[in-house]
Amino acid sequence: MNQLNQEVNTLVIVGIATMLFLVISLLLLFTINQRKKIKYQLDMQQLREKQQNQLIEAAVRSEEGERHRIAELLHDEVGALLSSSRIFLVEMKTQNLSQTDKDDHSKVKSMIDQSIQTVRGISHNLHSTVLKEFGLNEAIGNFMYKVAEGPGLKCSIKLDEDYRISNAETELAAYRILQELTNNLLKHAHPSLIEVTSKLKEGELKFTITHNGNGLSQEQFEELRYKPEGLGLKNIQNRIILLKGNILFTKQDAGKYAIELTVPVNQ
Amino acid sequence: MQGYLLKIDWSVMFSWKEFWGWAEVWALFIPLSVFFIKRKQIPPLFKPVIYYLFIALVLTALSDFSWRMKFRLNLPPWASNNIPLYHLNFIFQLLMFAWFFNRLNEPFLRKVKKALPYVFMAFVLVNFTIIRPIDSFIFNYSSELNAAEAAILLFYCLQHYVYLAQAEQVSYPYGRAVNWIIAGLTMYVGVNFFIFLSYSTLIKFSKDFSIDIWDVHNYLWILLCCLIAMGLYESAKSRS
Numbered sequence: 001m002n003q004l005n006q007e008v009n010t011l012v013i014v015g016i017a018t019m020l021f022l023v024i025s026l027l028l029l030f031t032i033n034q035r036k037k038i039k040y041q042l043d044m045q046q047l048r049e050k051q052q053n054q055l056i057e058a059a060v061r062s063e064e065g066e067r068h069r070i071a072e073l074l075h076d077e078v079g080a081l082l083s084s085s086r087i088f089l090v091e092m093k094t095q096n097l098s099q100t101d102k103d104d105h106s107k108v109k110s111m112i113d114q115s116i117q118t119v120r121g122i123s124h125n126l127h128s129t130v131l132k133e134f135g136l137n138e139a140i141g142n143f144m145y146k147v148a149e150g151p152g153l154k155c156s157i158k159l160d161e162d163y164r165i166s167n168a169e170t171e172l173a174a175y176r177i178l179q180e181l182t183n184n185l186l187k188h189a190h191p192s193l194i195e196v197t198s199k200l201k202e203g204e205l206k207f208t209i210t211h212n213g214n215g216l217s218q219e220q221f222e223e224l225r226y227k228p229e230g231l232g233l234k235n236i237q238n239r240i241i242l243l244k245g246n247i248l249f250t251k252q253d254a255g256k257y258a259i260e261l262t263v264p265v266n267q
Numbered sequence: 268m269q270g271y272l273l274k275i276d277w278s279v280m281f282s283w284k285e286f287w288g289w290a291e292v293w294a295l296f297i298p299l300s301v302f303f304i305k306r307k308q309i310p311p312l313f314k315p316v317i318y319y320l321f322i323a324l325v326l327t328a329l330s331d332f333s334w335r336m337k338f339r340l341n342l343p344p345w346a347s348n349n350i351p352l353y354h355l356n357f358i359f360q361l362l363m364f365a366w367f368f369n370r371l372n373e374p375f376l377r378k379v380k381k382a383l384p385y386v387f388m389a390f391v392l393v394n395f396t397i398i399r400p401i402d403s404f405i406f407n408y409s410s411e412l413n414a415a416e417a418a419i420l421l422f423y424c425l426q427h428y429v430y431l432a433q434a435e436q437v438s439y440p441y442g443r444a445v446n447w448i449i450a451g452l453t454m455y456v457g458v459n460f461f462i463f464l465s466y467s468t469l470i471k472f473s474k475d476f477s478i479d480i481w482d483v484h485n486y487l488w489i490l491l492c493c494l495i496a497m498g499l500y501e502s503a504k505s506r507s
Contacts, residue, residue, distance in 0.1 A: 004472060005473045005476070008465075008472045008473060009476050011465075012461070012462070012469060012480060015465065016480075016483060018461075019457050019460065019461045020454075020458050022457065023453055023454050023457035024454075026428065026453065026457075027450055027453065030428050030431070033432055034431065
């Protein structure tokens with residue numbers, strides 16, 4: 001009987017040890033398998049993000065190239081043609097013309113002047129020479145000054161003077177985002193007051209655009225940027241991805257809205 | 268009541284052996300304390316596990332009380348029998364964990380997983396009416412019931428791992444929390460399956476050894492409780 005007891009006990013102990021070994025092996029195998037799977041998924045995700053960023057970068061570069069080309073054509077070709085036309089018009093003898101013709105001549109001259117200004121404006125808008133020559137703060141100041149020329153609109157800027165120049169592409173992307181955001185505000189929010197401020201802190205340049213128009217909430221922005229017609233917002237989002245930046249839409253007190261754009265910069 | 272209290276040797280009550288003897292009860296306070304601290308953040312997915320912890324607390328407390336106090340307090344026979352409480356505990360264990368696995372809604376062997384609790388209940392009915400005498404639910408420990416319960420739960424755990432090995436992405440949130448709980452359950456039922464299966468034979472041939480081997484069950488029970496606590500904590504953390 002004792003012998004039988006011993007055998008049963010040994011059998012149970014061996015059985016328990018075997019089951020324990022099997023269960024631990026299973027859990028270890030599972031853990032290793034899961035880790036491999038997670039690593040593979042992370043690698044794939046990184047690869048996808050890298051490819052997406054490359055595509056966005058290519059799209060943004062090509063857009064910038066096209067802007068540059070159109071700006072040059074407008075400035076050098078159309079601008080030059082208009083300037084030549086103006087010279088011919090100025091040199092025209094008007095003494096023998098009737099009063100009506102003189103008035104028409106003056107009107108045409110004024111229209112050509114306006115066209116030259118408009119073409120120059122569009123050309124500068126498409127390719128900011130101020131940004132290239134004087135940096136981001138000056139370019140934003142110049143752009144906002146032009147925006148403030150609009151009727152019934154007050155603009156104020158307070159930009160961090162500690163910020164110098166980080167990287168031409170970063171500056172261009174940040175400038176384009178602010179330009180697009182401001183244009184969107186003028187088009188959709190109809191504000192009477194726009195304030196632009198910037199603050200450089202811990203390697204990040206934070207822009208805040210505050211306005212009193214009909215602003216967007218973060219949810220609305222997220223929703224709109226996936227709509228096919230929201231090309232401007234998509235461009236903003238693409239440039240933010242490229243900059244590894246962040247954008248936040250918030251509603252403030254007294255009916256004001258704020259858009260916070262954070263861009264990492266290497267000073 | 269005073270008479271009962273006087274019968275207890277209190278010096279024995281505060282010994283390590285006594286503390287260990289109550290392991291099945293106090294171990295439950297590990298996950299339950301996490302539940303009480305984080306109850307607002309714990310997602311509803313873990314409801315079956317929480318319910319089971321409370322049911323197990325009541326059943327194991329009564330069961331350990333009747334077992335450990337039967338001689339000290341000279342409890343009447345109806346109060347000193349913990350076998351039906353053990354049977355009930357294992358039945359609830361299967362039903363609650365089966366509910367938990369079904370709530371995960373993993374798209375793998377769905378029909379089988381839904382049917383298994385009914386199959387188990389049918390087995391319980393047949394076991395305690397046809398295979399064994401009707402009163403055996405109360406008076407005789409059923410090794411087969413426990414082994415069947417452990418085997419079914421082991422099947423649930425294994426199918427979970429097979430599903431995870433195949434799936435690109437899990438169909439529910441709180442994956443890490445779920446994995447902690449299922450890892451604990453796999454250890455518990457995997458090893459206990461063998462203990463339960465051989466328990467009737469052990470009681471016949473080697474009663475002392477069968478009592479000693481129950482310590483293994485207690486170790487695994489504590490481990491299960493700790494891993495459930497980890498799972499609940501993780502789920503609360505992921506949710507907040």
